[in-house]
Amino acid sequence: MAYRKTPSVQGRLDAAREQLVDSATAVVAEAGWSGASVTVVAAAAGMSVGSVYQHFPSKSALAVEVFRRASGREVRVLSEVLAHGTGDPLERLAHGVEVFARRALENRGLAHALLAAPADAAVGRERLEYRRRYRAAFARVVREGVAEGLLPSQDADVTAAALTGAIGEVLVDPLAGPGEDAAGALVAELLAMSLRCAGAPPPAPAARPACPSDDEGLR
Amino acid sequence: MAYRKTPSVQGRLDAAREQLVDSATAVVAEAGWSGASVTVVAAAAGMSVGSVYQHFPSKSALAVEVFRRASGREVRVLSEVLAHGTGDPLERLAHGVEVFARRALENRGLAHALLAAPADAAVGRERLEYRRRYRAAFARVVREGVAEGLLPSQDADVTAAALTGAIGEVLVDPLAGPGEDAAGALVAELLAMSLRCAGAPPPAPAARPACPSDDEGLR
DNA sequence: CGAAGGTCTGAACGGTGGTTCACTTCTTCG
DNA sequence: CGAAGAAGTGAACCACCGTTCAGACCTTCG
Structure with missing residues (x-):
């Protein structure tokens, strides 16, 4: 040799x-x-x-690797926040949604590719798998919230699927266009919607004890 | 001649x-x-x-026609229920979600093709357009609900996008598998989730005004 | 009927894009 | 150095699929 x-x-x-x-x-x-x-x-x-x-060995294999790496990062970050973040389940859920959405908005192209864009069959299969993981992460924290009496009894898997789908849908479309400042408002709305979706008690109407974030028209 | x-x-x-x-x-x-x-x-x-x-003139044109017809049917049915159905906005929203979900579950293959499956560029563009219509239909009824004081103040477009995305997500995956009876339960859960998502007052706990929201451990 | 002008056919064409492979270039080590 | 063998190259190959077109077949009407 x-x-x-x-x-x-x-x-x-x-x-x-x-x-x-x-x-x-x-x-x-x-x-x-x-x-x-x-x-x-x-x-x-x-x-x-x-x-x-x-x-x-093939283009598909490369595509799958690309998908796995990028999606893996996102799932890891999201799971970390949801499972081991600070605060009660509701706070963690809120934080998780915010992080997920903000990261996606920061890299719309990649987010779109991971969540929605047409891809070949192998990547499509992988996508299903990773969606399952997003959902599992959301479902876990929802279950915790229910267990602690913070959320009403519900099918956590359906709620989790809804959160995944909802965030994806909101992000896919140029709802916020290329705007940067609009993103903040969008995330805030998304967050409020997510909490309602999980059945968290409404913040404002119940009483406004210490929440000065009233719509002061700031665009 | x-x-x-x-x-x-x-x-x-x-x-x-x-x-x-x-x-x-x-x-x-x-x-x-x-x-x-x-x-x-x-x-x-x-x-x-x-x-x-x-x-x-081309395969694309045929594909677009196929998409338009099928999606057109769905949008029409949904809009009809949401806009001109019976009952207050909340009831109409509930009914709309149920009809949308039930129809999709009855023809999963087509629903998947319309909502999620990879398609060529022209169909993709059309899909964005029709998603916009789904959302517009949902958004309208949500706005009505807000106006009538049945729902809390919110960005109706975000909620509508969430509903569209959530229903799509729940349907895409074999969450219910090929099951028929499971579909009923799934639709029921989806419906409850949708109402929460829009901020409708919770059905059971609200009925007991005397703050009896005790977690009786039921599952 | 038969000429005129449609409709219908499917093999052949052409573009696209993943995959291969004979060849060149580089690295190792006796 | 020079043999051995891997890494690197990119033009050629090939499979697939949308599209075309020359000819066969059908319908109308003088």
Whole structure:
């Protein structure tokens, strides 16, 4: 034998793979799945088409990896907030919705690709799986809220599905357009809606003890 | 001239076009947009590939027609119930959600194709438009509810988007599997969730004004 | 009937885009 | 250095699918 894989080579290989996945993610966020042809992705990663197939057996496999990484990040963040955040279940739910929505709004392209954009079959299957995880995370905190008497008895899975769908729907459409300041208001509304959806007691009408956030017309 | 289009010929033509759209709809409901190649659709309609192009200038145009017809039916039914049904806005909202969900569950394949399945760009654009209509219909009744003091002040568009998204999400996944009886329970839960989402007063606890909201541990 | 002018057919075409592979370039180690 | 063998390249390949078109077949009316 006159050649063996040395650590530096392996490092370069790993880095190239990383670079490939990152570039592909950027392309997907920018141009959607349909715009992410092997040719384009390879070019973005600064490698040849053939090299792509050194790292992944097929375009589908690469797409799935891209999806998993990005979705994995989001699920992790959301779960963390919902499960191990501070405050009672309601506060955590509120915080979770806000974080989820804010992150999505900050990277609309990627969010759209992950949540809604047309994708090939393999990615579609993965998407179902990850939606299930979003829902599981929401469902858990809803169940906790019910158990603690903060929320009315309900089917937590349906509520969780609704939250996932609702947030996705609100985000998919240019409801807020490219606006940045509108995003804040949108998130606030989304949050209020989410709490109602889970059956949290209404904040304002009950009594306004210490909530000075009345609509003072500030756009 | 020695030939002019006679009514019977025109009738045959129209019938063929109808047949084509219906068959295409069936194929889409069964196999999704990706399974609806021109070849397959033509075969299903009992005509040759070439004839398809006598009725539509392109595959996209046919797909859009299929989408419009099916979605148009749903929007019409939903709007009718929401806008001109009986009862106050809350009752109409409840009824609307139920009708929407029940119809979708009765034809999951088509519902999925209309609401969620990957489709080509033209259909995607159309989908955005129709989602807007669903939302407009929901938003209207929510606004009425707010105006009549039945619902708390809120951004009706966000709530409407949430309802659309929530129902879609609940339907997309095999939450209820192929079950028939489970559908009833699912619709009931969906309905309760929708009312909460819009901020309708809780049904059971409200009825007991004397603050008897004790958690009696029921499940 | 038969000429005129439709409708209908399906094999062939062309564009797109994933995949391959013969070849070049680089790295390792005796 | 130079043999061995991996990494890297990109033009060619191929499968798929929407679209076309030359000809077959049908309907109308003088």
